[in-house]
Amino acid sequence: MPDRINTLSFKGGYRFRGFQGASTDELVALTLGSHASIPLGSAGSAVVKRGEQIDVGQIVGESDHDFRRLTVSPVSGTVAAVSDDFVQIDCGGDQAWPPVPGASAEWKTLSTDVMEDVLLATGSCSVVRGGLPTRHGTSELAPEEVRRVVVHDSGSEVYRTSVAVLMRERDTTHLSVGLAILQRLFPNSESHVVMGAESLSALPKLNALGDHNGGGGPSLHLGSPKYPQHHESVLLESLFGEEVPARASAVDYGALVMDVQALLQIRDAVVTGKPNIERVIPLSGPGFTSNPHVQVRVGTSVERVIEPYINRDESPKIVYNSVMTGEQVDDTSAPIGFDCTGLVAIPKARPEFLPFMNLGGKRDSFSFTFLSSLVRVGKTLDDNLHGEERACLACGYCEQICPAGILPFVLHRYVQRKIIDEKLVRYGAFRCIDCNLCTYVCPSKIPLARLIADGKQALRDEGFGPAPAVESKEGAV
């Protein structure tokens, strides 16, 4: 690895490694089911009616809440039902996507106006959290206000999407073209690419991205393997320092943060006219019989995606996106959204005798009281708490691991005792980034992150502190 790469770091955090059920580099293209349910995202509304014929890439929903956003249909067929949140489609007809007019392989000849039109019409403006700025009002930021474009590989998650899989049958130039398009759209910006060691070794050509460093080309950074390196505020702070107050949003940094898949969609939209219709998602966790990546149209049900792989004997819990921050999927008829970054199947723990005496060669722990501290492979993963809830010992693990530099064990006591006042603000409740590491690591099994989140909500109810940030919801990643 060339030593010119800037290595990122931050205080706290935790490196998850060696868990069973990491996704393999196998890529399976999933065929469509008979129905699709297209999420309209927060405050989106449908622009189609029941019974209408829909083509792939046709606009089915729009939203003007906060910023303008169009939702395109990932499938063709007949609208079966329309609700506030979804457009249900009975799939039928040709499922190939027609290129959106205006896109061109000769993208360099396109004007920025045409590029913006194509990005809007392909539904690609919502691949960036907070929206991709265009003259159409698709983001809080105006295009000229964008000072930084940051692309990352989510490399610090417990389970992650393989960049090697995303780049299969592609050329590394797809990334540089994507970055060059963003450079055209946001002439005042500089580009930063943050990759984990795994991604860099899978894509040796990536190093060439950084070659133009200083000459206006992107800067390549080696991301810390510690979670939550890819969390927006941690990422921006480790890249640009604390130039803005703690817990700042990307807007404060004038930054657009996106993952590799979003960058590739932007490139595909402008160069080939491909609408934003599909996701490549890893199926991770020991609750699947195998762990491929699946290429799937948005709107396909979770059930259809997991059906061939789920280990029914284990009746695992299915989690959407991240095991650390994602939601449990209770209803597997729910669709894969535009924001889906993976599905995880977490099996139940096996019963055992005297579990606290186990040598623990396959158990993950922040402490070094298990043999796994010496051998870091094949760690088990289940949804058990691994212990009873106890009073806080003030062991200090949550302080050591907290990437936001706050004291979860202090904050949780205030919330437990219902002391909701400026002390809670002063001790940094609003600096919490909801990464959930404190809860993960607590040996007393106290749901610290939940208590802090409750505390933040209670503070807001009492009129303290900032308004909640725009929550990441379907279609508004």
Next chain:
Amino acid sequence: MSRTRAIFEKLKAVKLLRPMLPILTTLEGIFAGTEAVTIEAPHIREHLEIKRYMTAAIIGLMPTLVAAVIFFGPYVLACVLVSYLVGGAIEVAFAYVRKREIEEGFLVTGLIFPLTLPAGVPLWVVAVGVAVGVFFGKEVFGGTGRNIFNPALVGRLFITIGFPGIMSGQWVAPFTDAITSATPLAIYKSAGTIPPYFDLLMGQVAGSMGELFRIGIIAGGLFLIVVRVSNWRIPLFFFAAVAAVSAIGHVFLPATIAPPLFQLLTGGLLFGAFFMATDPITSPATKAGKIIFGIGCGVVTVVIRSFTGFTEGVMFSIVFMNAFAPLIDTMVINRRFPAVEP
């Protein structure tokens, strides 16, 4: 469901055993673990729990305990047994009254307490000490996690002050039956002589059962630091403060203040610093607080050893500093998170 859990489920269903539910739940937790699962993010939890945390602390104490048994014979085990039985009975009684599970912290307290006693101590004194320590040192505050003072030290302090004759005249050196009142610290105070450092390290002097085999204490203490069960800050700054204060003091008052290396290798300093001052519940939780706490313990130890009627000051210094731990934490936190102007 495992067979173990099935047995406990059956026992818990027996009406006659209803009042014993907290105790049964505790036993079930020990033998079969928990069945509780995550209900929201994070959907996974790490594997360390309090039982294992305390077990690690006990492993750290093993070299000391084994050495004590070799030095003083099976009587040591009798003391430990009495401590566990009497202290455990109080724990069970409180669990019964509070209808809560038994907390694991006692496993460590019950072992540390007898190790702080001289080998000639009668068993009834062990019983009284551990009872006072667990009752007044911990349970009256609300149990593990809520106590201000280290329970083992509360018990030890009580019997030191309550039974001065027994506690100051029952010292035994390993492999001898002769009861003496002269620990190395007392000998230094009266005669100004220092035993060979090798004897101090190997524990071949008079002293409490657990404080003698210092190589084992150091090994156990370092083990706990390496596995992240105890924090390095308190012992390091405890030792540093003792060394610094005694080095300076010895220059000016050589007859009163013993030299630093002797201070470090004698009495209960190593045992106290590694196993009692590091108790996370009764020491400050913040990093800076731990440093202040360690320094405070060190200074107070040398002052008590040198300028009071007591020959040893480790126990007093830790209990003394325990009282300040919440205050230290509050000061550190307020400094780290300054009040914002409205």
